[in-house]
Each structure stands twice: as C-alpha cells, then as structure tokens.
Amino acid sequence: MSQAPTDIAAYMRQLGERAVAAGRAMSRAETAKKNAALNAIAAGLLGQSEAIRAANAKDLEAGRAAGLDAAMLDRLELTPARIQAMADGVKEIVALPDPVGAITDMAYRPSGIQVGKMRVPLGVIGIIYESRPNVTVDAAALCLKSGNACILRGGSESIHSNQAIAAVVRAGLEQAGLPADAVLVVETTDRAAVGELITLEGYVDVIIPRGGKGLIERIAKDARIPVIKHLDGNCHVYVDDHADMDKAIAVAVNAKCHRYGVCNAMETLLVHRRIAPMLLPQLAEKYREKGVELRGCPQTCAIVEGCLAAGEEDWDTEYLAPILAVKVVQDLDEAMDHIHRHSSRHTESIVTEDYSRARRFLREVDSSSVMVNASTRFADGFEYGLGAEIGISTDKLHARGPVGLEGLTTQKFVVLGDGHIRS
Amino acid sequence: MSQAPTDIAAYMRQLGERAVAAGRAMSRAETAKKNAALNAIAAGLLGQSEAIRAANAKDLEAGRAAGLDAAMLDRLELTPARIQAMADGVKEIVALPDPVGAITDMAYRPSGIQVGKMRVPLGVIGIIYESRPNVTVDAAALCLKSGNACILRGGSESIHSNQAIAAVVRAGLEQAGLPADAVLVVETTDRAAVGELITLEGYVDVIIPRGGKGLIERIAKDARIPVIKHLDGNCHVYVDDHADMDKAIAVAVNAKCHRYGVCNAMETLLVHRRIAPMLLPQLAEKYREKGVELRGCPQTCAIVEGCLAAGEEDWDTEYLAPILAVKVVQDLDEAMDHIHRHSSRHTESIVTEDYSRARRFLREVDSSSVMVNASTRFADGFEYGLGAEIGISTDKLHARGPVGLEGLTTQKFVVLGDGHIRS
Numbered sequence: 029m030s031q032a033p034t035d036i037a038a039y040m041r042q043l044g045e046r047a048v049a050a051g052r053a054m055s056r057a058e059t060a061k062k063n064a065a066l067n068a069i070a071a072g073l074l075g076q077s078e079a080i081r082a083a084n085a086k087d088l089e090a091g092r093a094a095g096l097d098a099a100m101l102d103r104l105e106l107t108p109a110r111i112q113a114m115a116d117g118v119k120e121i122v123a124l125p126d127p128v129g130a131i132t133d134m135a136y137r138p139s140g141i142q143v144g145k146m147r148v149p150l151g152v153i154g155i156i157y158e159s160r161p162n163v164t165v166d167a168a169a170l171c172l173k174s175g176n177a178c179i180l181r182g183g184s185e186s187i188h189s190n191q192a193i194a195a196v197v198r199a200g201l202e203q204a205g206l207p208a209d210a211v212l213v214v215e216t217t218d219r220a221a222v223g224e225l226i227t228l229e230g231y232v233d234v235i236i237p238r239g240g241k242g243l244i245e246r247i248a249k250d251a252r253i254p255v256i257k258h259l260d261g262n263c264h265v266y267v268d269d270h271a272d273m274d275k276a277i278a279v280a281v282n283a284k285c286h287r288y289g290v291c292n293a294m295e296t297l298l299v300h301r302r303i304a305p306m307l308l309p310q311l312a313e314k315y316r317e318k319g320v321e322l323r324g325c326p327q328t329c330a331i332v333e334g335c336l337a338a339g340e341e342d343w344d345t346e347y348l349a350p351i352l353a354v355k356v357v358q359d360l361d362e363a364m365d366h367i368h369r370h371s372s373r374h375t376e377s378i379v380t381e382d383y384s385r386a387r388r389f390l391r392e393v394d395s396s397s398v399m400v401n402a403s404t405r406f407a408d409g410f411e412y413g414l415g416a417e418i419g420i421s422t423d424k425l426h427a428r429g430p431v432g433l434e435g436l437t438t439q440k441f442v443v444l445g446d447g448h449i450r451s
Numbered sequence: 452m453s454q455a456p457t458d459i460a461a462y463m464r465q466l467g468e469r470a471v472a473a474g475r476a477m478s479r480a481e482t483a484k485k486n487a488a489l490n491a492i493a494a495g496l497l498g499q500s501e502a503i504r505a506a507n508a509k510d511l512e513a514g515r516a517a518g519l520d521a522a523m524l525d526r527l528e529l530t531p532a533r534i535q536a537m538a539d540g541v542k543e544i545v546a547l548p549d550p551v552g553a554i555t556d557m558a559y560r561p562s563g564i565q566v567g568k569m570r571v572p573l574g575v576i577g578i579i580y581e582s583r584p585n586v587t588v589d590a591a592a593l594c595l596k597s598g599n600a601c602i603l604r605g606g607s608e609s610i611h612s613n614q615a616i617a618a619v620v621r622a623g624l625e626q627a628g629l630p631a632d633a634v635l636v637v638e639t640t641d642r643a644a645v646g647e648l649i650t651l652e653g654y655v656d657v658i659i660p661r662g663g664k665g666l667i668e669r670i671a672k673d674a675r676i677p678v679i680k681h682l683d684g685n686c687h688v689y690v691d692d693h694a695d696m697d698k699a700i701a702v703a704v705n706a707k708c709h710r711y712g713v714c715n716a717m718e719t720l721l722v723h724r725r726i727a728p729m730l731l732p733q734l735a736e737k738y739r740e741k742g743v744e745l746r747g748c749p750q751t752c753a754i755v756e757g758c759l760a761a762g763e764e765d766w767d768t769e770y771l772a773p774i775l776a777v778k779v780v781q782d783l784d785e786a787m788d789h790i791h792r793h794s795s796r797h798t799e800s801i802v803t804e805d806y807s808r809a810r811r812f813l814r815e816v817d818s819s820s821v822m823v824n825a826s827t828r829f830a831d832g833f834e835y836g837l838g839a840e841i842g843i844s845t846d847k848l849h850a851r852g853p854v855g856l857e858g859l860t861t862q863k864f865v866v867l868g869d870g871h872i873r874s
Contacts, residue, residue, distance in 0.1 A: 052791065056815050129814060135836070141825050143835045146813065150847055233847050254677065254848045275870030282872035368475065377866075390569065390865055391552060392479050402564050402868030411873070412566045412864060413558070424573055424656050425677045426849040429864045441835060441852045442813055443800075445825030447698030449705035450834070 040224035044231030047152040050209035051177035059126040069200035070118040077111045083192035121169045124415040128175040142444040149175035151233040156181045158239040161189035168211045174436035177210045184217035226251040260346040261291030261374040263404045266363040268380035269300035276379045282403040289348045292407040296353040298363045304356045320350045327356035343370040375407040396429035463647035467654025470575040473632035474600035482549040492623035493541040500534045506615035544592045547838040551598040565867040572598035574656040579604045581662040584612035591634040597859035600633045607640035649674040683769040684714030684797040686827045689786040691803035692725035699802045705826040708741045712771045715830040719776040721786045727779045743773040750779035766793040798830040819852035
C-alpha cells in the first residue's frame, strides 16, 4: 500500500465508507448472530494462536531492533497464556446482555401518540491505541456486541500482531454471516492515518483513544468528531473524624498500595485534623512497610516523623507510583474544596460513619465515581458489573466513569401513532 | 466596559470563574429553593414588564436604525402577550420533576459494595443564540431547574432586552437564596466573546448554540468544549403500499403543511410504487390547495400533472418552505436506503399497517426520532412530555432528539461500602 499522504486520505475515506455500510448491517444483527461471531472469534484465537504468535514474533524482532525497552517489549508480547486470556475475554462478552433495541419509558401522551426510547448503536467507532495488541480484540468484541462497526488504529510497533488478530476477528464475523468490514484495522503505520481518522466526519461517530495523556490531549485537540476521553486519575480519599479507624486504615492502604500504576489509585489522602494525630502515625507505619513515600502539609509533617514537605504541585500530581500526598483539613468543607480545586474528577472516597456527611459527599463531589467507606480501586467496569470496559471516561457528556457496552450505544425516540397529526 | 480583545479574554474567564462557583451551589440546591427562584422570576417578569419593554424599545429603535427587516424586528419585539408567555413558560418548568439526585440501578456486587448511578448537573452551560430575547429566560429557567449555572450570549441586536430579563432572573435567584451568578449574561457585543466562551475549558462544560446552521457549524468547528448541535431537519415520510390511505393523506399533509419553517416539517415524501398511482393525485390536490410546490422524480412527474422535475440536490434540501420533494420507491429497502443517504437524521416516519415493516423501520432507521403512522411534527419536547426543550440534538452522543432537563444532566457512579477493599 502506498504511504503517500494523498493516498492515506483516500484510503481512510474508503475505510470509512466500508465501516458505515458494515455498521448498518451490524445495527440490525440479531443477538444470536453477534454471539456466534464472538464464539467463532474466541475459537479462532486459540485455533490460530500459532499464526498470531508468528506475527507477534515479527513485531518483537522489529521492536528489539528499534531498541524498545523491556517494559514495552513485555506489553507487546503475546504468550499462549495471553492469547487464552484474550479468548476468555471474548467469551465473557458473549455472556453480557445485548443492549441494542431495548425500549424504555414507552407511554401514551395526551395527544394519543405513544413515545419511548430505543437503545441503538452509535454507528462507527474509531479506536486509537498504543502498544498492547490485546486491545484489538477487546475493542472489536465490545463494538461488535453493541452493534457497531469499528476502525482500529493500533501502535505501529504491533502492526503485524494486530493484523493477525484482525484476520481472526473478520473470519469469525463472516462465519456468523456478518460483514467482515465491521472490524477494520488500519493497515498503514503512517501517522497521517490518525489525523484522517479523527476528522472523518460523516463516517466516524466517536473516537476513543487509549493511551497516555499526551496522546489523548493531541487527539482531542485536533478531532472534528466527539472524543470519549480518559485523562488523568488524581483520586482522593478523605478520612473524616467520625471514621472507623480500622476501615480508614484498610481503605487508605488499599487505595494507594493495591496497584500503583493505575488511574484509580489514591494520590492524595485528606485527613480531618481531629483524627490525624491518631490515624497518621499508624498509617505512616503501614506505608513505610510498603515503601510508600509520603509528602505532607506542615501539619502532617508535624505528626509524621521523616515526612517530606509537599509542594503546591504535589496536590495536582498523578504519581502512578509509591508516593502519596497527605493533607490535614479542618473539616468536610475544606476537604471538598480541596477536591474541587485539585481533583481530575475521576474517583473520590470518604471514610466516615456520619450519615449526613456521607450524604453530602455523595451529592456534592463532582467526580465520575464517589464512594463511602470503599477503596477507590473499585472504580472499574468489571467491579461495577458492566462486564467489560472500553475505557474510563473523565468527560461529563455521554459516558462518565467506566464505559461498557451501554456507553457504546445511544437512544433514539420511538413514536407510535394511528394516523395521528399535530393540531 | 472595555471592548479590547485582551480584556474580553479576561472578562470571559472571570465570568467562567463566577459561573463555576455558582454552579457548585446550584448543584446542591434543594428543589424547593430552585422552584422558589423560578416562581420569583415568573412574578418578576410580569412585575417588571414596563422596564423590560423600555429596554426592548431601545433594541427595536437600534434595529430599525440598522435596517433590520420586518421579520427580524418582529422576532425581537416583546409585547405584553409575549412577556406573559415567558412567565407562563417559567411556571411550567416549576411543575416539572427535578432530575437532580435521582439514584438508579443501585445493586449489590459480588464484592459486597453497592453500586448505582446518581443524576447530577453538567455544571456550567454556555448558550449562544440569535435574536429572540425569550431564549434568555427559557434557557436560564431550564439550566436553573437542572442545577446548572449558565453563561448566555444572545444576539447583539437584543442586548438591552437580554440584560433587562437577566436582571429579573438574577433578582429571582437572590430572592430564593441562590447565587445570582447562576445566570450570567455576557454584557459585551464584541464577537470575540463567543470565541472565548467556546474555548473556556475547565470552566464551561458544554456549549448549546441556537440559531442557523451557519452559526452552529462555525461554533462546532472552533469549540474546544463539547457542543450539543442542532443542524438541519431534512425529514422524510415513507408511505408504504400497505398504508391506510386516509392516514397517509392526513400524515403527509400535516407533516408538510402544519408549519413550514420548522425543523420537524417533512421535506421529502417517499411513496411505494404500488400505492403511488392512487395516493399521489389525491395528495397533489391537497398540496395545490395549500400552495405547496411539488418537485418529483420522473415517476412522480408521470403521475402528477404539472409536477416540477426534482434535481439531485432536492433530496438533500431542507426547504423550510411550501416546497416538497417527492420520490416513488420500489419498496421499504429503497426507502430506507434513500433516507440513509439523504436524511439529516432528525425525524422519519413510515405510514403502514404492516407489522413487520413497521418493526424494521423503527429498528433500522438511524434518526433521532422514528415514527409509525404519526406526523413528523410531533418531534418536540412538549409533545414528548419532556416539558420544555432547550433544543433538538441531531448529534448521537449524550443527547439525541429533543433536549429537556435530563439532557442538561449527566450521571456519576455512587459506591457504598463498609470498609471494603479490593483484593
């Protein structure tokens, strides 16, 4: 395929046309057919695992030659266990209820018409991601089940793996009598393809980028199509003075230490001044055992021996590392003000036994997930029962928080009459 | 106020800061307080109608001096009846249920946490509109009831009217103990203010433009904030050969002739070839009586005497006038293909007594409203029971079709635990 920019534009437009045509067929596909395709894909991943690993070996070789570091090579590698996990993931999506076609709120209006809403696919979804090739099948399976077509643009370092996986996906679609073009993988590594994809108005209905903040911000800036964004996760836990100490310690340790490099890990701990002298020394001991570095406000530093002084920038930092900012606050209002000023609106949790404060926190904190007496680590599509997630949205419009099948659909109004006219 | 661009940027940012602060207070305001504010606003509009009309007279005078045409001057004028209608509109919003805070789908997960969704305001809504000053109070009332703050930028020709109305709105908010800054009217007519408003990231959560297609396209192109768009309404009625003739005539006449200049008027009529020879002559007679010009495909022209020949561009035109494009089709599939190719995805209706075809049309036509045996003119917030609408969205994401109070809100996840941690 030619890599010249003029051809890239034509190539992407042609992908767009094929995706729109396939999307129409997918939108009316019965659940049983979509599930048959998913089962065929799961079987194909295992049956074709040799071919997938051979393609993956090419990517790994090229990656080593290009000097990718060990962590990137690890993300790129498809072991038999990872191929099995991909197939298992597809099987899980078979088991999820099909959201498409559900009609809700159907009611008669005074005029005599009936009005309701029907859940329908978005149409064509563009997904832009970085190195992990498993995203190819995860994203394809979610789009397929929700009745959408998708155009996938993976990282150039995983191009062979992605194409091998796409071949399995497309064969599965055809086997079930669905159009192979419902899943299209961009077959050029030319970066111009991304620029074309995010401006394919009239063909692509939404763009979902998966990757670092830099990638997502660039895409959001240049896109002419709505983007479901996942920026950062600067999550807070506030321990109220009416907290149960055991719960506070359990939640604060789990939210920070369960995994460090994830968006739903706590990055700042806020502690009510009355409970700080009891709680912080105990917590500091736990964090010390785990190797977590503390950066505290002056009051924290006065209580916790050896605590580093936090700078203003610490309150805005998503560490994704064993580092935690700690601040002592006067009361719930100061905690919520701090969250309002510094949070990325991902996930915040209060630890308290006080009913009224819990109620206020839930209502007033403006984040995609708000919690009482639970670890921020629960902010996740599987934990929430969505079955799988294509990402976590930090946007407010359309989808907020973990995005599952329903986030890949929209609703249209359905009106039933009997020759009704407006007077 | 200075009109220099550098000051405009600072001025708009300051409006943004005030709106965010007011929005936080509005998001936690009780329904009774919001309703008290709305009642005070309705009373204020009537009580201050002299002052509003005096301000409006200034706009009318400036408009005449600037040579505005009669239609524009009419849209601009606030008669006592129109002020009464504005007050009545606000009273209707008092009667609507408050969507904020509703918790749905709350359920226990296997981990023991409870997960549900809470409906919450979007935050700050920027509304950009043209000449009608009544939009100022309609938009303010909807934003207020849904717990949002708003920044309103009306047309420069209605600046005095808008400011007088805003003064009433702000007084009503204060009377109810709510922040006046929940409704901010941009007080400069400098066009740079629009450019600033649509790029106020971090302050404004969504932009809703109300006006012509040109305005909306310009805003969508330059905005850095999500835009709820209402582009055009190229609506279709398809009369199937299994249609009831009386219903077909009633719906086709009403959809075209009830009002011409509205987005939910039919612009193209599609007729099954088997029913065309009976239906079209009768319909043509009705349209002739109403003064509607017909532009038909060759088959239509062969049936309807004196019908003009439609050009390819007619299928894509939103006439907003007593003109109708008419096309004879082979079957339902050709009708749906035509709609897929030419519709603006606003509203389409099928007239048929055939159960399976109605079912297919509802599922497969990808428009914000799909109807059976009903006039496209029903696509409207009041008719659908939303109570009022801030616009009709032709977008797919977030809000689709008429946008009422719920469209001005979003949902966040709520998690309740008892010291739960993730294992």
